[in-house]
Amino acid sequence: MDKPAARPKRTRIQREKRELIGEAALEVFSQHGFRGSTIDQIADAAGMSKPNLLYYFKNKEEIFATLIHRLMETWLAPLREMDATGDPHTEIRSYIRRKIEMSRDFPRESRLFANEILQGAPRILPLLEGELKELVDEKAAIIATWMRAGRLKKSDPYHFIFAIWATTQHYADFDVQVRAVLGENRGGEGRFEELRGFSRGCFWPEERRLSRRFVTRMR
Amino acid sequence: MDKPAARPKRTRIQREKRELIGEAALEVFSQHGFRGSTIDQIADAAGMSKPNLLYYFKNKEEIFATLIHRLMETWLAPLREMDATGDPHTEIRSYIRRKIEMSRDFPRESRLFANEILQGAPRILPLLEGELKELVDEKAAIIATWMRAGRLKKSDPYHFIFAIWATTQHYADFDVQVRAVLGENRGGEGRFEELRGFSRGCFWPEERRLSRRFVTRMR
DNA sequence: GCAATTTTTGACCGTTTGGACAAACGTTAA
DNA sequence: TTAACGTTTGTCCAAACGGTCAAAAATTGC
Numbered sequence: 034m035d036k037p038a039a040r041p042k043r044t045r046i047q048r049e050k051r052e053l054i055g056e057a058a059l060e061v062f063s064q065h066g067f068r069g070s071t072i073d074q075i076a077d078a079a080g081m082s083k084p085n086l087l088y089y090f091k092n093k094e095e096i097f098a099t100l101i102h103r104l105m106e107t108w109l110a111p112l113r114e115m116d117a118t119g120d121p122h123t124e125i126r127s128y129i130r131r132k133i134e135m136s137r138d139f140p141r142e143s144r145l146f147a148n149e150i151l152q153g154a155p156r157i158l159p160l161l162e163g164e165l166k167e168l169v170d171e172k173a174a175i176i177a178t179w180m181r182a183g184r185l186k187k188s189d190p191y192h193f194i195f196a197i198w199a200t201t202q203h204y205a206d207f208d209v210q211v212r213a214v215l216g217e218n219r220g221g222e223g224r225f226e227e228l229r230g231f232s233r234g235c236f237w238p239e240e241r242r243l244s245r246r247f248v249t250r251m252r
Numbered sequence: 253m254d255k256p257a258a259r260p261k262r263t264r265i266q267r268e269k270r271e272l273i274g275e276a277a278l279e280v281f282s283q284h285g286f287r288g289s290t291i292d293q294i295a296d297a298a299g300m301s302k303p304n305l306l307y308y309f310k311n312k313e314e315i316f317a318t319l320i321h322r323l324m325e326t327w328l329a330p331l332r333e334m335d336a337t338g339d340p341h342t343e344i345r346s347y348i349r350r351k352i353e354m355s356r357d358f359p360r361e362s363r364l365f366a367n368e369i370l371q372g373a374p375r376i377l378p379l380l381e382g383e384l385k386e387l388v389d390e391k392a393a394i395i396a397t398w399m400r401a402g403r404l405k406k407s408d409p410y411h412f413i414f415a416i417w418a419t420t421q422h423y424a425d426f427d428v429q430v431r432a433v434l435g436e437n438r439g440g441e442g443r444f445e446e447l448r449g450f451s452r453g454c455f456w457p458e459e460r461r462l463s464r465r466f467v468t469r470m471r
Numbered sequence: 472g473c474a475a476t477t478t479t480t481g482a483c484c485g486t487t488t489g490g491a492c493a494a495a496c497g498t499t500a501a
Numbered sequence: 502t503t504a505a506c507g508t509t510t511g512t513c514c515a516a517a518c519g520g521t522c523a524a525a526a527a528t529t530g531c
Contacts, residue, residue: 047507065371069287072489085509087490144370147425151363151370152284154428161432169433191434192450199422200415206366207418209373213380214388215410231411263477291519304479306520478527487518496509501502 050089054079055103058096063141066148067097098156101149104142105160111135112194115172121179129197129232136205137225143205169194204228269308273298274322277315282360285367286316317375320368323361324379330354331413334391340398348416348451355424356444362424388413423447 057079061070072093076086090096111131115124136143154161173190180187204211204225212220219227262270276298280289291312295305309315330350334343355362373380392409399406423430423444431439438446 050508066285066288066367069285069371071487073487082510083489084491084511088508091490093489147366147370148285150426150429151366152288154432158428158432161429165429166433166435186453188453189446189450191438192447195422195430196419196450199418199426203414203418207369209377210369210380210384211414213373213377214385216385219410227408228411231408231415234405234407266477269478290517292517301480302519303481303521307478310520312519472531474529474531476527476529478525480523480525482522482524484521485519488516489514490516491514492512494510494512496507498507499505501504 047089050081051099054081054086054089054096055100058100059141059145062097062100063144063148067093067152101145101156102160104146105157105164107135107139107142108146109165109168112168112172115175117175117178121176121185125176125185126233129201130229132197132201133204133225133229133232136201137222140205140208143202147202147206200232201228266308269300270318273300273305273308273315274319277319278360278364281316281319282363282367286312286371320364320375321379323365324376324383326354326358326361327365328384328387331387331391334394336394336397340395340404344395344404345452348420349448351416351420352423352444352448352451355420356441359424359427362421366421366425419451420447 054075058070058075061075061078064070065074070093072083072086075096076083079086090099111128114131115128149155149157169191173194176185176190176193179185180190211224215224273294277289277294280294280297283289284293289312291302291305294315295302298305309318330347333350334347368374368376388410392413395404395409395412398404399409430443434443
């Protein structure tokens with residue numbers, strides 16, 4: 034009875050080096066995509082020789098797979114935190130805030146993910162159809178409940194979630210374009226703050242007040 | 253006095269074959285990115301041999317450059333049409349409609365573009381900082397005028413445009429993810445119609461009514 | 472029909488790339 | 502000291518790739 038994917042025991046050095054390689058690979062993969070990156074590049078960025086790198090990962094595919102699977106967890110975490118018992122607008126707004134923070138703090142991860150999806154998600158399609166779909170179904174149901182109760186402006190919960198994903202991730206994935214259009218004066222770090230302010234006014238300008246009234250009435 | 257980029261005269265066959273190759277290259281490039289695609293793949297898809305393809309385009313780079321420059325025109329066209337003298341909400345809404353249609357009808361172009369931007373736009377950065385920026389600056393100014401006049405809900409015109417780009421293109425670029433999450437029942441062609449309905453309700457639910465009143469008052 | 476021109480192809484080349492391997496190096500513990 | 506084990510590297514290989522070239526095939530203009 035072998036455990037599923039029995040994780041091999043690793044020495045301290047192995048853990049450290051795998052971590053180092055992962056960091057280097059993230060840098061390289063997120064900039065050039067899977068096929069655009071070479072093992073040599075990654076090894077270089079990690080400050081070691083190619084054979085040495087291949088001592089820790091059996092091939093290029095495994096490096097990428099490790100990265101993207103770890104990434105998926107980070108990626109779903111904010112949505113997982115959305116709480117059915119909380120206040121709808123607080124929940125949504127802090128979800129958006131977390132997503133914006135992720136685009137700001139982990140743009141490489143965002144681009145890596147975008148790259149994978151663009152290519153047709155060859156490595157994580159099962160994950161999307163399984164774990165991701167289940168999670169979104171669950172949260173969409175919560176949102177739908179909020180909407181039915183009149184605590185949130187009515188719309189399609191799925192497209193609502195998509196719209197949040199799209200707008201927030203846009204600032205990481207299309208960073209170059211955003212900066213090019215905003216120019217030097219506004220292209221700086223402030224753009225994420227601007228986005229926060231914008232998203233607050235954009236997605237539910239009226240139902241926020243509506244909700245306040247609703248909540249007040251409920252007390 | 254040589255003309256800038258004096259276009260070489262082309263025979264009928266040359267025009268047809270270049271067109272054929274462009275179509276094949278779009279298919280391949282949009283799926284695998286620049287480095288992920290091989291000349292052989294493209295030649296195969298175009299139904300010709302590699303040397304034959306290289307008789308029409310001097311190298312891989314030139315195929316890609318031709319594609320992406322042609323694409324840029326198509327891409328900017330909808331925004332160009334936005335008319336300062338028109339009704340703000342009509343203008344915005346028909347802009348969004350056109351963008352959604354482009355995501356639906358030209359997903360490969362959208363993905364090609366996304367790919368280029370993701371890699372840092374090495375081939376079109378000057379275009380972004382020049383032509384694109386100028387166009388957006390111009391239209392953002394128009395939108396700002398509308399907002400100041402109270403004919404459109406106040407927000408940041410640039411982020412407003414980004415939000416439209418993000419949400420509409422999301423359905424082409426992240427197609428696999430959208431379909432995976434929506435599942436079989438809703439993943440069909442109807443999703444673009446759903447998006448249209450959603451975007452109508454999402455971006456400016458209240459200021460539409462506000463505008464109606466405003467317009468009425470103006471007559 | 473024939474010569475000039477355009478189009479197509481098979482064979483080829485140099486380079487890059489993913490990956491294998493054995494030998495060398497370092498560390499630790501008896 | 503030495504045997505065992507973990508780590509690192511130089512060298513090598515086969516396949517894939519971008520691109521060339523000369524010659525064959527097809528087309529066009531007269």
